[in-house]
Amino acid sequence: MRTKSIEHAAGGHLAAARAGFKPAPTHTAAGFFVILLLVLLSSCGQLAPAIPSSTLAISLTDALGRQVDLPAPPQRLVAAGKGVTMLLDAIFLFPQARQHLVAAGSGQQGSEGFFPLLEPSFSNVTVLAGDGGAEPIAAARPDLVLLKSYSAPKLGQSVETLGLKTLYLDLETPEQFLRDLAILGQAFGETARADELIKYYQASMERVAKGAAVFSPTQPTRVLLAQVTAKGGSAAILVPPAGWIQTMMVERAGGLAVWKEASDKGGYAVVNLEQVAAWDPDFIFLVDYQGDSAKTSANLAQSVEWKELRAVREDHLLGFPGDYVSWDQADPRWILGQLWVAKQLAPEQYATLDLQEEAAHFFQFAYGLSPEEFRGGIVPRLRGDLQR
Secondary structure (H helix, E strand, O other): OOOOOOOOOOOHHHHHHHEEEOOOOOHHHHHHHHHHEEEEEEEEHOOOOOOOOOHOEEEOOOOOOOEEEOOOOOOOOOEEOOOOHHHHHHHHHHHHHHEEEEEEEOOOHHHHHHHHHHHHHHHHHHHEEEOOOHHHHHHHOOOOOEEEEHHHHHHHHHHHHHHOOOOEEOOHHHHHHHHHHHHHHHHHHHHHHHHHHHHHHHHHHHHHHHHHOOOOOOOOOOOEEEEEEOOOOEEEEEEOOOOHHHHHHHHHOOOOOOHHHOOOOOOOOEHHHHHEEEEEEEEEEEOOOOOHHHHHHHHHHHHHHOOHHHHHHOOOOOOOOOOOOOOOOOOOOOOHHHHHHHHHHHHHHOOOHHHHHHHHHHHHHOOOOOOOHHHHHHHHEEEEEOOO
16 A cells, blocks of 8 residues: 655744754855855755654543654554444544545445545555454554544453554544544544634534524424334334433434433334334434435335324424435534434535535545545435435
8 A cells, every 4th residue: 555754844943953953164255154154045945854753652541531642643554343424434534644544444334435435545555354453453463443432341441452652532422523533533644634624614514503592492302313114014112321312413403302311321222113103203314224215204204103293294394414324424424414404404504515415525625526526326326315
């Protein structure tokens, strides 16, 4: 896999070099003027000394509060463990870092086709089975191993025992996401890029906050966001925990998350259709990680049981949008999902927001995809009720 060195500005090293500069003794005017000329040229940056490798050292604090010291920006990156798809999607926000990826855990939800679209050399990346495993990770000779924080107790401990530099990230809530972007920018030597990304997300979050502040119906809009797995004539309904980003999306858009009190703190909780009917939501946003959520929603809307629900009668049973992965998750695309939820609940506040145009802008800014690449590589994968 090709690599490119990550350049850093010399900063104050010229001043330090000049401070230690001692010209050799001379007894001629000509010698004096030669030395004076060299000093002047140095002050203009023409004779900047080479930067010692030690000046590239990086010290940062990861999501678990651990200090991670790197002698230089890593040239061999490995991403592994549970949730590696979201981790890779965050890494690929940084143009230099993506070129230094040498091994990664296998993707989920059909995401494998996304990375070659961004980086042709991704075909040279070693795919690690399962969560990667400490030994296969070590075999890739990484300068830095990136893991989600919940991988620390098992996989992380094994990796650290082998003496490998390990960086943990949360990437679960909007606030953690912004913090972890700053950490990645520092680790990769791309702090300016991290700042750009953070400003983009903050601007979109502020847009949603303003919309929610104006959006004030007499009765709070009751919303159910649920993952649905349909098999045969039945469907399993699962609701996310109160502290997960899916719940936050609904609440930040001004909706009332009706399932919040019933959700399991450790993961998705299963609920039945009778409970959904008792909640009587105004909107139901369905997530289908294995298929097209729009088709799943349309099929359920035709069933006798679902037809009795208020959200179905009012045509508010909608499939959550996505492309290679669903936009409801703690993936960089979560901001698109947040905007979609906000538009559903307060369409008058987002009358000018075209979600497909917003997605085109996102993929160009976040991943460098041209409009042609977006139309050819992303549009065919769009799913859910994106334009509703």
